[in-house]
Amino acid sequence: MIVASAQPLATFVEAARARVDAALAAYLPSPPACSPMMSEAMRYSIFAGGKRFRPVLTLASADAVARPGGEQAMQLAMPAACAVEMIHTYSLIHDDLPAMDDDTLRRGRPTLHVVYGDGIAILAGDALHAAAFTLLAREPRETGSGVGPAELAARKLRVIQAIGDAAGPSGMVGGQAIDLQAAGQARTPRLELDADGVRAMHAKKTGALIRAAAASGAVMAGASEQTIAGVDRYATELGLAFQIVDDILDVEGVAGELGKTAGKDAAGAKPTYPALFGVERSRAMAAECISHAKAALEGAGLTEGWLPAIADWILHRRS
């Protein structure tokens, strides 16, 4: 059990990560339901040392809207937290493929296609994608959830729709396709993105799933429409700041800390915030987003809990 009090964010995040890891280990399909290789391939990427930013955000959001019932809310939100992480992981597997970003290293380890070949990597990604939705439909079970069957079903369907929209052609996958077009990697005329275009691309590519992660926590916890809207405004700003900081970290070449090839964005002529605005202005933009994110929390009466501290963490992270 995570006791939310005056303890520092690190304590909450560490405990939440451990719970997410345990839940993922339990939820991921295993033999004999799937083949040993498929199970190993999925686990190789899921347990590759990710930060678990998105599922921690889902749990923090569930906790924040349900205080003092945060513990039960986090249990209700755990399947959504894991599903978001499974979708995030599948997207990394596919993005790393030679047909896309062609990355051979992630978090200091060989990427999945380097280990199993491109075909199995595509399929392991597809497997995590499908398994995420199966999980969302199945869990949490009604028994012991403390929520009536009709209400629980309604929350699940809303979360499936939110996460599906965020992951699909209007969200993450759509943003990645625009990114490929802008990098001249699609067999279509190269797309020229201005500052607004880059912002819109990132809002889809990384922002949409971060928003869905936060909103899912609030929905599973039974938050009001007004509170869900506040969490969504917060997460929109948070997602933008997350991407700007990501771009800055890449430019600054902290390859060792990132565990991937630094400077890759510039080398691939990908449109980034530092390339468009310079590092200093980008830093100021990220800080401004975080300030807006906190204002959104105040407007929604969500100043208790970990959401404000998570915003600061995103701004100051080094990996």
Next chain:
Amino acid sequence: MIVASAQPLATFVEAARARVDAALAAYLPSPPACSPMMSEAMRYSIFAGGKRFRPVLTLASADAVARPGGEQAMQLAMPAACAVEMIHTYSLIHDDLPAMDDDTLRRGRPTLHVVYGDGIAILAGDALHAAAFTLLAREPRETGSGVGPAELAARKLRVIQAIGDAAGPSGMVGGQAIDLQAAGQARTPRLELDADGVRAMHAKKTGALIRAAAASGAVMAGASEQTIAGVDRYATELGLAFQIVDDILDVEGVAGELGKTAGKDAAGAKPTYPALFGVERSRAMAAECISHAKAALEGAGLTEGWLPAIADWILHRRS
């Protein structure tokens, strides 16, 4: 409206296909929700002249279990029918990639990656995959469905779980991974499949989604557990026959009718029924499955409707 009477199956199938095509056109995301290229890429593969076997089966199953209320049942099942077709189409896009089966032609047209490049093809497949689950969570809407909100939500969640399981690591994607391993295309020791292994592989790779297509129709139509089980037994046999006939058609080299490179299975050393049992024995096995499928329908009291005729169609199809 499809009037089910003594008309031949072809009339039902033609009308059902037209309705599925219209529903798919309405359900697929369009600009400005997604980019023009993403919309075009998804539609290129969805409207590539597929047989629509799976969605027709979903509608026929809904109709059969709900007679004489077949028309309303088919409307309830239409989103599931379309979602199954979207998932089937995404799987074809990914299977055709150079990293897997490396097919450049399907139904007489260049495959998606030939047109847009591998990266966009992977993403368009991912987009259809996510959009299928969003659709299942969203549609049918409660208003005018004739089903109460709690019951409708319960049916939707059951269908999402069935289709997700069928598409995921325990189903379609898991079967394709075993197929790649057996063909020596994974960076793991080559898998040797005996007859039982080939049967199990196909039960996952093609059988699972065919079963989910049929079961989803019955679930959305509000069938009893006993009836759903009967439909599932029918579809299990149907799916096996479908695959055996597919293998035979490939061996017989009806490339023109199939619109793809015939003899490709043998060339790629893929395990097939004719390779294991010869063409004549394979034909007899397919006929036996169809006979079992019809017996399952009789056991469930589902002799009215199109399901028996669909079984015959599968056995005698030439494409």
